[in-house]
Amino acid sequence: xxxxxxxxxxxxxxxxxxxxxxxxxxxxxxxxxxxxxxxxxxxxxxxxxxxxxxxxxxxxxxxxxxxxxxxxxxxxxxxxxxxxxxxxxxxxxxxxxxxxxxxxxxxxxxxxxx
Amino acid sequence: xxxxxxxxxxxxxxxxxxxxxxxxxxxxxxxxxxxxxxxxxxxxxxxxxxxxxxxxxxxxxxxxxxxxxxxxxxxxxxxxxxxxxxxxxxxxxxxxxxxxxxxxxxxxxxxxxxx
Numbered sequence: 001x002x003x004x005x006x007x008x009x010x011x012x013x014x015x016x017x018x019x020x021x022x023x024x025x026x027x028x029x030x031x032x033x034x035x036x037x038x039x040x041x042x043x044x045x046x047x048x049x050x051x052x053x054x055x056x057x058x059x060x061x062x063x064x065x066x067x068x069x070x071x072x073x074x075x076x077x078x079x080x081x082x083x084x085x086x087x088x089x090x091x092x093x094x095x096x097x098x099x100x101x102x103x104x105x106x107x108x109x110x111x112x113x114x
Numbered sequence: 115x116x117x118x119x120x121x122x123x124x125x126x127x128x129x130x131x132x133x134x135x136x137x138x139x140x141x142x143x144x145x146x147x148x149x150x151x152x153x154x155x156x157x158x159x160x161x162x163x164x165x166x167x168x169x170x171x172x173x174x175x176x177x178x179x180x181x182x183x184x185x186x187x188x189x190x191x192x193x194x195x196x197x198x199x200x201x202x203x204x205x206x207x208x209x210x211x212x213x214x215x216x217x218x219x220x221x222x223x224x225x226x227x228x229x
Contacts, residue, residue, distance in 0.1 A: 033215075033216075035219070041221065042204065042220055042221035043204065043206075045219075056216055058216075091157070097215070099208050099210045100210075102163055103160070104160070105158040106157055
């Protein structure tokens with residue numbers, strides 16, 4: 001596929017459980033971003049990877065959130081001990097890198113914590 | 115710090131009329147500005163961007179936007195709206211001097227075009 005792929009598309013989990021969200025960026029894109037979109041809200045920046053540089057983690061809301069990007073490609077966002085306020089759509093995007101390039105977004109993972 | 119504001123949560127226009135979706139920004143230097151659209155049950159799609167040069171930029175689906183440095187604005191416009199333009203629109207800004215890759219998004223504006 002030519003686009004950004006995210007899995008799963010939907011995830012329902014019990015409060016306190018850990019979840020992993022996966023993102024496959026467009027091949028050749030060096031930059032990868034995670035955002036969170038809550039109902040009726042804008043996009044909240046979570047984390048940004050650019051090539052081999054240290055990621056910008058400034059948007060992660062707590063130490064329960066972490067992300068990694070293996071081999072400069074696939075990324076996994078992990079939420080430990082999920083809380084109800086973590087319920088949102090988690091969006092992944094990738095770009096060719098550099099500040100002038102636009103981002104290509106995946107369809108998102110809708111996370112519901114019950 | 116970079117920030118962006120979309121002052122209108124909702125914009126309603128009649129089909130065939132011109133539309134404007136407003137965006138203002140704040141950065142320390144010259145901004146990189148983007149518009150994205152989110153159709154129902156679909157992911158965000160890139161519409162257009164301003165990096166440098168001509169203040170009027172044209173993008174997908176007949177949309178255009180004008181960069182106005184003195185007013186720190188980047189309003190999205192279309193001369194004749196279509197019902198199919200109904201969607202959620204996001205403005206985004208990057209400050210190339212401080213955050214080369216990180217974009218800050220506005221809260222979004224819901225555009226409804228009525229037949």
